Amino acid sequence: MNDPHRRFVDGRFVLRGRPYLIVGGELHNSGSSTPRAIEQSLDVAAEIGVNTVLAPVAWELIEPQEGVFDFHTVDALIEGARTRGLHIVPLWFGTWKNGMSTYVPGWVKQDPERFPRIRNASGESIEAISPFCRAARDADALAFAALMRHLAAHDDGETVLMVQVENEVGVLGDSRDRSPLAEERWGDAVPAAVREAVGRSRPGRLRSTMQRSGGGENADWQTLFGDEADEAFMASAYASYIDAVARAGREAFDVPLYVNAWVDANLESDGGDSEFALGGGTSPGVYPSGGPLRHTSSIWRALAPTLDFLAPDLYFGSFDLIAGEYAAIDGILFIPEMQCNRVGVEQMFRAVGQLGASGVAPFAFDLMTKDDPHYADVKDAFALLSAIGRVVEQHPGAELTGFTLTDTDPTRRLFPDGALEVTRSHMAEIFPTPRNGVGVVARLDDDAYVIVGRGFAVRALRADGARAGWLSVEELEHEDDQWVVRRRLNGDEIGGGEWIRLPAIEQVQSELFPIRQSTVSSGALRVRTYSY
Known part of the structure; x- marks a missing residue:
């Protein structure tokens, strides 16, 4: 019987007791939305040579009515991957995807009183549920736990490698949530866990601001963090919410769990080896405020201990610098999204060989066709990195x-x-x-x-x-x-x-x-x- 344990050891992903390099690819958003789309996507995956598929699982599809679950697309994904010899990493598009709440079920969307939205400084509602909403958190946790139970019941011990919880969370359009639920909490004293975590963190924006403030144990967010208060406040809210969701899922299926980040653009140091060097945004609200970023990671690790690691989606900025800083957070580097082109190929080789990545996954590989000018390079990179993966599996000390x-x-x-x-x-x-x-x-x-x-x-x-x-x-x-x-x-x-x-x-x-x-x-x- 195959070893059922999937875990990280010294930064490497271990499957069946041996190191396993994830030479993966992430499907485009709708690539796993129907059985037909799944079959087409997995055919491309088998042809292009990935060993692992990162595939969205949308809350709206598995719980179309509250308390009524439908896992036919999940079953198609599991069986389709298994018959092709592929592994999968389900991506839970629950309350948020890219900061917004467009993948929640219709019964959630249509009940703003029960599931209130984030509001910006103008008082306008944003199409994103407030992370201070306990009703949403509890409903999401129930759905995620149901998904994880289903995965556990149908997995063969190695098809599902790990699971991503939500996707690129944070507030877009403002630096913080200003809904009534958020405003009730804005004047609270900063939790001791946050103060202690930031105090222990490496020198950075939050720590420097907190040390300068001189705020005591009962200091509120504005007093303790000044200009960084909005983002610290939101990081605390998102991390607490997602840990509750992750904890419910882990009780049902104990596999590695992580969150991914829409990375901010740091003009002072990040530079870039992409034409989208500034694509992440340089201020909170342009990039998702409060997400699992480098400068908020201490809050995330303190308030979301159920997560095994934080992962960067790397399309822009200094790839090596940002990847290295994420690797330092948890001792694990996994890149769930990156460019799917020749630039991405170069980055894949550096990530695996130089930066110690446990896996890489170019985004939207399933949209590539054989006449795409980057197709041959991407397919070749998957093959060559798979060769290194087999070497590492056979020679763990390599x-x-x-x-x-x-x-x-x-x-x-x-x-x-x-x-x-x-x-x-x-x-x-x-x-x-x-x-x-x-x-x-x-x-x-x-x-x-x-x-x-x-x-x-x-x-x-x-x-x-x-x-x-x-x-x-x-x-x-x-x-x-x-x-x-x-x-x-x-x-x-x-x-x-x-x-x-x-x-x-x-x-x-x-x-x-x-x-x-x-x-x-x-x-x-x-x-x-x-x-x-």
């Missing part, structure tokens, strides 16, 4: 590193002893190099490696100055859900014992180089080095 090579950063030494060097420069001798080089390397022991990637050359080095070369080089190929040796490379194919080249998918030989070379590579090598 040391990983990842890289992106650019015009301004064309060469890297890998591992603490600099045992391998990767570069774009030696590609130009034979192949044009219009793309950045990307790769992940798994070190199995002092001399054995699995190397995956595109658009770079690699050579072996020795820290003591001795000459190093390739004892063996095997090109791996994916066949029948496993990696087999396609060719054993040698001679000119390994640069006469020095540089091995892994060309990009579409690269062709330079017209300036008269001797024909192979431009077809699986992008995956198993090598052993030696010194002489």
Whole structure:
């Protein structure tokens, strides 16, 4: 019988007692809304090569009438994934999705007295239920618990890996909720748990403001947090609400639970490797105020202890910096949404190899077609990262590193002893190099490696100055859900014992180089080095 335990150990997701790299993709919002849509989406998933599908489960679909549950779409998702050998991460679109309450059932939408909305500074209602509404919290918790019981009853011990609770929560259109329910709480003393958590947190906006305020035990939000009060107030409300929902679900099905964040744009440090560098918004209300952000994480971890970790949705800003800061919060990095294009491919390799991510999931992969200009790159990335995932599963102690090579950063030494060097420069001798080089390397022991990637050359080095070369080089190929040796490379194919080249998918030989070379590579090598 399969090991039923799914958990995180030292930042890695563990399935059946072995590390499991989640090479995932998130469906577009309606990609799991009907059995027909599910079949189409999962067919794309199987074709493009993800091993895990992140799929929305909408409250409105499973509880169309209060207390009456309908799980036919959930059943279609579970069975469809199982028959294709896929895992799933259900995304609970309950009270909120992207800050709004559009996925709640009609009986919730049509009863604003029982389920009051957030109001902005102008007194206008926003299409978002107030996180201070206990009736909504309790109804959401009941529905989520019913979903989790159903998942537990129909799961085989490994199909469902974990569950996301709500989606990108926070107030949009204002920095805080100003509904009557919220106003009743605005003048309350800040809970001791919040004060203590912020006081213990790393230096940052909330801690600095609280220390300057000099507020005592009975200080209210405005007194204690000043300009940061609105966002701290909302973080407290959302975290408390979601912990109640998560706690009800965990009692029914004990799998890892997390929340995801619409990340804010920090102009001072975040920069960006995307054309949407400022897409997150620079002020609360432009981005969802009170969400599980870096600067509010201490409040979230104090008031939502049921959650296993906080996860960033990373479309913009400094990918490495933001991902690293989220990894530091809980020791876990999982990226449930990111770009599904060539930029995203580069980020996937860095996340897994360099930043220690337990998983990545480009968004809306199911909308890609084979004539999409990014399709081949995304599919190839899924295949190569799956190869690394199998290596990690078979060699839990493997040391990983990842890289992106650019015009301004064309060469890297890998591992603490600099045992391998990767570069774009030696590609130009034979192949044009219009793309950045990307790769992940798994070190199995002092001399054995699995190397995956595109658009770079690699050579072996020795820290003591001795000459190093390739004892063996095997090109791996994916066949029948496993990696087999396609060719054993040698001679000119390994640069006469020095540089091995892994060309990009579409690269062709330079017209300036008269001797024909192979431009077809699986992008995956198993090598052993030696010194002489």
